[in-house]
Amino acid sequence: MSNRITVGLDGSGAGSAAADWAANEAELRGAALQLVHVDDWAQYGPFAAPLPEPRRQWAEDLLSLTRDRLLREHGTLDITTHGTRAVAASEVLAASAADADLLVLGSRGLGTVAGFIVGSTSSATIPETDAPVVLVRSADGEDRPPGHADRAAPVVLGLHLRSNCDRLLAFACEEADRRSCPLVVVHGWSLPPVFSYAPALDPGVEKEMADGLEATLRELLGPWERKYPQLAVEARIVIGQAAIQILDAAAGAALVVVGRRIRRPAVGARIGPVTHAVMHHATSPVAVVAHD
Template sequence: MSNRITVGLDGSGVGSAAADWAAEEAELRGAALELVHAEDWAQYGPFAVPLPEPRPQWAEDLLSLTRDRLLREHRTLDITTRTTKGLAASKVLASSAADADLLVLGSRGLGAVAGFIVGSTGSATIPETDTPVVLVHSTDGEDRPLGHADNAGAVVLGVDLRSNCDRLLAFACEEADRRGCPLVVVHGWSLPPVFSYAPALDPGVEKEMAEGLETTLRELLSPWERKYPQLAVDARIVIGQPAIQILDVASGAALVVVGRRIRRPALGARIGPITHAVMHHATSPVAIVAHD
């Protein structure tokens, strides 16, 4: 890795919020910050509405003004800018962040009920890259993110005990450690349909299965607790739909971390339903970490 955070800018308020969050994160990490504007040729056909100035100049001004603003608030930060072009902005952004530690993108909020619009570029970029992607949300008309890198809340990690969680745990532990905040690890579960009758016949079945999952989770976390002895880890096995349980725990979190399995299917990669739900409805910044 290059000890660099890349953030995508599109001239919107949420893009500005993403840049603010990324700058704070870069300071926490002691990393450089790269501001990227990805021009998507496919969006600008012969009938596109013209900008008040030529697009290359508009992009250059966007990057320059954002860099100047961030340097006023983060004077020691190493900030570079880059404009890239391609047939799809998602592929351009993924390529730009290929050797970065983190890719940060903005996501527009629609309120507590409606959730968030990640946007076609953001949704398409996430499956294109193995670099962790952070989605930063803000409400309509506001340029400030709803969560900041120095937020006092916990880092919340959603795990699937059937998957390889090492990369997610490494990312979440490092984020919680550098913030000096607790790490809350959540696994949501329900009884398999074949056991749906069991609690009525034996109330101890559900308890026994929950205790087994708790043991598995504690064993999973044990080496990470030894590696980060100063880190307060709260492990929770909760009954219910995983995405809903993660979102419930994540209210007020500094960062929410979820996983995306790396798949190379013929029809292209995709985002799993739990991660999809969390990234559209969490109000805190959401990190999507690709894993095996």
């Protein structure tokens, strides 16, 4: 990796919030920051007409003014800019993130009940890159950056115990360690349909299964707790839909971490339903980490 964070700018409040979050993250990591703006040809129709001069100037100003603002607030950061025009913005953003440690994108808010629209560019970019992607929304859905997270706010990790969890655990532990905040690991589960009536017939069945899952989770966490002995880790095995349990734990979190399994299908890539739900409804920044 290049010890660089890349952030996509589009001129929206969410894009500004993403830039602020990325700058804070770059300071935590001691990393460089790259600001990227892509004018998507698709919005101008099927013909590659020259970019209108006012819009070209607007794009240049967006990058330079954002860089100047961030340098005033983070004077020690190494900040570069890159503006281009392409058929698909997602391809340029994914290429920019290919050797970056992190790609940060904005998401427009719709309020705490409806969640927020991730947007076509973000949705298309996530499956195209194996780099972790962080989605940031503006505070209260307004065109203004979010306030800094409470130092006591945890990093929340949603974990599927049957997946390869190493990349997720490494990312979440490192983020919590940088912030000196707790790590909350959540696994939501439901009884298989074959056991639908088992708790009524034998109340011990549900507890026995929950105890087994907790033992599995503790076994997974053991090496990471030894690697980060100073990190406060809370493991939660909760019955119910996984996305709902993660969202419940994520209220007020510094960062929510979920996984996306790397697939190379012949027709399109997809994001799993739990990750998709968390992306669209969490109000905290959401990191989507690709894993095998």
